[in-house]
Amino acid sequence: MALGVAGSLVLLASACGGDDGSSGGSSGGAGALEGRGPITFATGKDTSGFLPKQVAAWNSQHPTEKVEIKELPEDADAQRQQMVQNAQNKSDAFSVLNMDVVWTSEFAANQWITQIPEDKVPDLGKLIPATVETAKYRDKLYAVPITSDGGLLYYRSDLLTKAGVEAPKTWDEMLAACLKVQALPEAKGMSCYAGQFEKYEGLTVNFSEAINSAGGVIVDKDGKPNVDTPEALAGLQELTKGFSTGAIPKAAVTYKEEESRRAFQEGKLLFLRNWPYVYALAGKTDGSSKIAGKFGVAPLPGKTGPGVSSLGGHDYAISQFAKNKATAVDFINFMASEERQKANIQGTSQAPTYASLYDDPELTKAFPYLAPLKASILGAQPRPRVVKYGDVTAAIQTAAYDALKNGKDPKQALSELQTKLSTLITQ
Amino acid sequence: MSESAPVNNRTESKAGKRVTSFNEGTGRLAAILLSPTLIVLALVVLYPIVSALRESLYTSGQRLDANGFIVKGSTFVGLDNYSAIFHGDTADRFWTAFYNTTFFTVVCVVLETVLGVAMALIMHKAFRGRSVVRAAILVPWAIPTVVSALLWKWIFQADGIANTLLGSQILWSTDGWQAKLSIIVADTWKTAPFIGLLVLAGLQTIPAEVYEAAKVDGASVLQTFRRITLPLVKPALLVAVLFRILDTLRIFDLPFVLVGPHKPSVETLSMLGYDEAFNTRYGPAAAYATVLFVYVAAVAYVFVKLLGADVIGEARAKKPGGGGRAQRKRDAALPAPAVGVTSVGGGM
Numbered sequence: 001m002a003l004g005v006a007g008s009l010v011l012l013a014s015a016c017g018g019d020d021g022s023s024g025g026s027s028g029g030a031g032a033l034e035g036r037g038p039i040t041f042a043t044g045k046d047t048s049g050f051l052p053k054q055v056a057a058w059n060s061q062h063p064t065e066k067v068e069i070k071e072l073p074e075d076a077d078a079q080r081q082q083m084v085q086n087a088q089n090k091s092d093a094f095s096v097l098n099m100d101v102v103w104t105s106e107f108a109a110n111q112w113i114t115q116i117p118e119d120k121v122p123d124l125g126k127l128i129p130a131t132v133e134t135a136k137y138r139d140k141l142y143a144v145p146i147t148s149d150g151g152l153l154y155y156r157s158d159l160l161t162k163a164g165v166e167a168p169k170t171w172d173e174m175l176a177a178c179l180k181v182q183a184l185p186e187a188k189g190m191s192c193y194a195g196q197f198e199k200y201e202g203l204t205v206n207f208s209e210a211i212n213s214a215g216g217v218i219v220d221k222d223g224k225p226n227v228d229t230p231e232a233l234a235g236l237q238e239l240t241k242g243f244s245t246g247a248i249p250k251a252a253v254t255y256k257e258e259e260s261r262r263a264f265q266e267g268k269l270l271f272l273r274n275w276p277y278v279y280a281l282a283g284k285t286d287g288s289s290k291i292a293g294k295f296g297v298a299p300l301p302g303k304t305g306p307g308v309s310s311l312g313g314h315d316y317a318i319s320q321f322a323k324n325k326a327t328a329v330d331f332i333n334f335m336a337s338e339e340r341q342k343a344n345i346q347g348t349s350q351a352p353t354y355a356s357l358y359d360d361p362e363l364t365k366a367f368p369y370l371a372p373l374k375a376s377i378l379g380a381q382p383r384p385r386v387v388k389y390g391d392v393t394a395a396i397q398t399a400a401y402d403a404l405k406n407g408k409d410p411k412q413a414l415s416e417l418q419t420k421l422s423t424l425i426t427q
Numbered sequence: 428m429s430e431s432a433p434v435n436n437r438t439e440s441k442a443g444k445r446v447t448s449f450n451e452g453t454g455r456l457a458a459i460l461l462s463p464t465l466i467v468l469a470l471v472v473l474y475p476i477v478s479a480l481r482e483s484l485y486t487s488g489q490r491l492d493a494n495g496f497i498v499k500g501s502t503f504v505g506l507d508n509y510s511a512i513f514h515g516d517t518a519d520r521f522w523t524a525f526y527n528t529t530f531f532t533v534v535c536v537v538l539e540t541v542l543g544v545a546m547a548l549i550m551h552k553a554f555r556g557r558s559v560v561r562a563a564i565l566v567p568w569a570i571p572t573v574v575s576a577l578l579w580k581w582i583f584q585a586d587g588i589a590n591t592l593l594g595s596q597i598l599w600s601t602d603g604w605q606a607k608l609s610i611i612v613a614d615t616w617k618t619a620p621f622i623g624l625l626v627l628a629g630l631q632t633i634p635a636e637v638y639e640a641a642k643v644d645g646a647s648v649l650q651t652f653r654r655i656t657l658p659l660v661k662p663a664l665l666v667a668v669l670f671r672i673l674d675t676l677r678i679f680d681l682p683f684v685l686v687g688p689h690k691p692s693v694e695t696l697s698m699l700g701y702d703e704a705f706n707t708r709y710g711p712a713a714a715y716a717t718v719l720f721v722y723v724a725a726v727a728y729v730f731v732k733l734l735g736a737d738v739i740g741e742a743r744a745k746k747p748g749g750g751g752r753a754q755r756k757r758d759a760a761l762p763a764p765a766v767g768v769t770s771v772g773g774g775m
Contacts, residue, residue, distance in 0.1 A: 077705070081705070088707075108495075109491065109495055109496055109497050110496075111497070137495065138494070198687065199602075199687055199689055199690060200687060250598065251586070251596070251598060253601050254584060259585070387491065388706065390705060390706040391706055397689060405601055405602065426491070
């Protein structure tokens with residue numbers, strides 16, 4: 001009962017605050033983020049064990065505004081489900097939400113998260129612009145990007161050196177390099193390239209990267225789907241061609257991140273598209289990887305020049321129904337600060353969003369992939385920022401999978417996808 | 428829960444006219460004693476069903492206002508959520524899922540019944556190491572479905588054991604017949620022991636004298652099985668099969684984990700409902716759950732009607748001549764096993 005009353009009061013307060021924010025633009029949102037005191041931080045399972053240290057650093061400086069960690073399941077879908085349920089019950093149990101970058105539009109459109117006036121986030125200009133875009137809905141800021149992620153091209157440096165070729169910058173260069181390397185006796189039976197082509201979120205990522213790298217878009221700047229274009233077709237055809245020529249192994253339609261990493265580590269692949277986490281695992285010298293010390297990383301290749309990666313990572317947002325939002329925004333700024341982000345990459349090897357950290361000598365020494373990762377993230381594009389993301393990504397996966405696995409004509413797959421997206425994205 | 432009411436009814440009709448006053452008192456006492464149970468049942472069974480049915484008539488959160496915010500509140504749409512299932516491009520998806528659900532139920536349950544009976548016969552035989560065999564057969568049933576789905580996922584992956592043994596390059600988890608086959612294999616592996624277990628219990632109630640008599644009369648093994656074993660384990664077998672049918676009609680976790688969502692060749696009705704609920708369209712999700720609930724109830728009704736499965740153990744209590752009434756009671760009790768379906772759907 002008391003909870004209900006408190007909840008409705010908070011709702012009332014936040015409803016008023018919301019009005020202020022939308023009418024006053026970026027300057028008049030002061031009323032929206034009020035209240036100081038203890039808050040909670042809802043986040044996916046912390047597998048590194050490092051998060052409590054970060055939060056302890058905050059708690060020791062702010063004894064009256066302590067942050068309590070609420071650990072959600074490891075699976076991203078289950079995290080989202082709990083956050084959605086929490087919002088639909090208008091519960092104030094979660095104050096700060098650790099969200100996947102693709103959830104922002106849905107959560108903002110449903111008013112499950114609070115708009116954050118940009119002047120409340122002093123460091124915003126120091127973050128990588130592409131990551132800040134993921135935190136916006138209709139040009140208004142709803143979250144602050146804390147970690148980022150970008151695709152990298154892993155390659156067998158030992159074999160490339162032996163064949164006398166350099167890391168490729170375009171798809172054509174990559175295929176040419178494959179032909180040269182596959183002529184070597186050591187490369188017998190190896191496939192050229194693989195990404196993640198199983199029917200799941202990773203396929204949306206790989207499909208988006210192929211299309212963006214060929215100069216196409218899925219959703220254009222005005223938020224309209226525009227996938228039935230020659231550029232998009234060129235991108236998708238690059239993948240279908242890879243499968244039909246055998247440059248991409250048939251088994252790659254069953255690959256998620258881990259399957260493709262294993263294939264690369266077992267020496268079955270010459271090139272692999274994957275996330276930075278692979279670097280540490282593939283370099284292990286305990287016998288789990290056959291290619292330790294024999295691989296390098298480069299930015300993703302594209303059609304005519306460097307490719308475009310899809311952005312991964314996490315943004316922190318404030319629940320619409322939370323109490324003590326002033327504390328919440330301070331905590332988010334604390335976690336977004338250069339000092340905390342540096343500590344975070346050292347503790348968890350998650351990529352930061354703070355641009356200067358990519359040139360930090362201490363970090364580039366510890367994480368040799370930071371330079372190509374910086375190139376990857378600087379040129380990266382967010383996946384479609386749409387309210388019905390769940391339906392949009394399912395439609396993209398269906399179109400891509402039909403073309404890659406079921407042999408549907410790429411042009412037809414794209415024109416069907418365009419029709420489908422037009423019904424899903426109504427602005 | 429359904430058992431208590433009929434028992435009370437029977438006493439009433441039997442002794443009805445003679446000791447009316449005593450009976451009235453008993454009835455009232457019974458009502459008072461049962462009321463907490465009934466209230467709890469109404470709360471945990473009836474309320475979710477009714478609320479899911481109500482939810483299925485509404486829709487919410489599908490329109491954006493000028494500022495890009497979802498319009499709040501839910502709108503009454505009547506049967507629109509239901510007609511949407513059967514019209515437009517969702518109809519294809521629905522009928523594919525309907526076909527898959529039915530296909531898995533028929534194929535899996537038939538295979539499981541045959542294998543389950545065979546397992547029961549083996550477990551029933553007296554031989555050295557019988558306990559080891561029994562334990563080995565029951566292990567799959569003890570493993571949670573999601574875990575066994577992961578297990579089979581490893582077996583069926585591109586460089587997994589299945590392909591190594593077959594010396595082939597079949598991509599099991601991709602869309603197509605092979606995905607269907609992998610579901611059937613995994614489901615049969617996991618649940619045939621369940622039928623085996625129930626049939627074994629039935630087998631152990633058959634007195635040894637019956638078999639001895641058959642032996643004396645010179646009956647062959649096949650004759651003994653057909654004329655003695657099968658009729659005597661029939662009540663247990665039918666209950667086991669009915670439970671498997673109800674379970675398989677709701678199949679979700681095995682295809683979801685082993686093959687993955689949005690794959691037309693293995694998508695089932697509960698996966699459609701889940702998908703709608705996941706995208707916060709609770710109205711259509713409830714409509715899918717209701718359609719599935721009706722389908723499950725109908726299949727169970729037909730099964731019981733045709734084969735007379737003794738779901739609530741009434742046959743043993745049945746008096747000569749009381750068959751008609753008992754039959755009605757059984758039908759009335761039927762939706763009970765299917766209840767879980769709607770509460771799952773509605774609960775999301």
